[in-house]
């Protein structure tokens with residue numbers, strides 16, 4: 209590389225990942241094939257429109273790339289329509305709101321500080337300013353409060369109900385959610401960004417055929433490049449005619465919301481890398497991977513429970529743990545910092561009904577997708593839990609934290625990043 213400054217930073221970041229434990233539950237390590245597609249000449253090409261209906265010449269190969277990505281997405285998730293052009297999760301959700309609601313309409317989503325996402329109606333996000341957002345919360349036990357949701361839905365009559373989370377350690381009951389949406393006449397949108405890999409592996413129930421629209425980012429448990437899929441059922445109609453806002457028209461509504469509604473040219477290198485990841489996710493190895501993520505998270509939870517940590521909901525059914533550190537006398541940010549010095553990357557996070565502010569919350573969030581990609585299994589989780597506990601209980605002892613980092617660097621040599629030996 210001619211640019212030595214950027215080259216050095218890429219090397220430094222790669223070494224940071226290689227020599228540490230990546231435990232942010234929304235992160236993962238992609239395969240070398242995904243990286244190859246992402247770094248290809250496809251990035252040079254403009255192709256506004258959809259395959260076969262572009263505004264540019266020279267699209268014969270990128271058409272095939274996009275069709276492969278769409279076909280693989282449809283087959284993997286069991287739906288009949290896939291849009292693979294959204295640049296990432298937030299723009300994808302923006303497209304869904306744009307397709308299903310008008311400015312000022314009521315929309316309902318899980319509050320960020322209870323495990324939701326900014327785009328699920330946070331007041332300072334587009335979803336809470338352009339739309340009249342009403343926000344539901346989990347119960348005090350940390351579990352989804354389906355009764356509370358149903359009451360709110362009947363009272364507020366939202367146009368759409370967004371369901372999904374960034375910090376929820378349990379399973380979503382899609383059938384219950386369908387009933388709530390039907391009772392108030394709302395579209396049900398499932399944001400499965402965190403759990404998509406578990407769903408395709410069969411380690412979490414799928415909302416396919418239940419939710420009206422499914423959105424997932426492609427870079428979390430699904431282990432692809434950054435990007436997003438918007439999935440639904442039906443066939444797109446004439447792209448030039450404005451469709452009625454009905455369930456039959458969902459494919460057209462979504463496609464038109466992406467372009468011309470929100471985006472210009474799709475990122476073809478990203479689409480190709482998504483296609484590669486979707487092919488990988490359809491293998492038996494990926495199924496085993498998805499189940500192993502959950503086994504590892506459960507084992508980690510068991511260990512930390514035994515060491516006196518307060519896990520929100522008492523444990524996990526998926527890929528992540530949300531830990532309230534109040535009883536350990538440490539704030540989330542302090543734990544994040546100590547763990548980082550020890551070579552373990554997590555993030556500070558609010559816990560339900562957190563008395564502390566969001567930028568200085570009581571908890572941390574951690575997950576097992578990236579560690580599982582590197583081949584760590586239950587036995588290694590015992591060691592990881594021991595390191596986490598030592599780092600948290602010795603948070604102010606920089607020497608001890610540095611020693612853990614050394615141990616982790618040595619340990620990770622047996623668990624190379626994808627494509628490395």
Ligand code: DSN
Nearest residue numbers: 233234297325374375
């Ligand atoms: N930033 C993602 C996460 O960490 O969960 C959500 O967008």
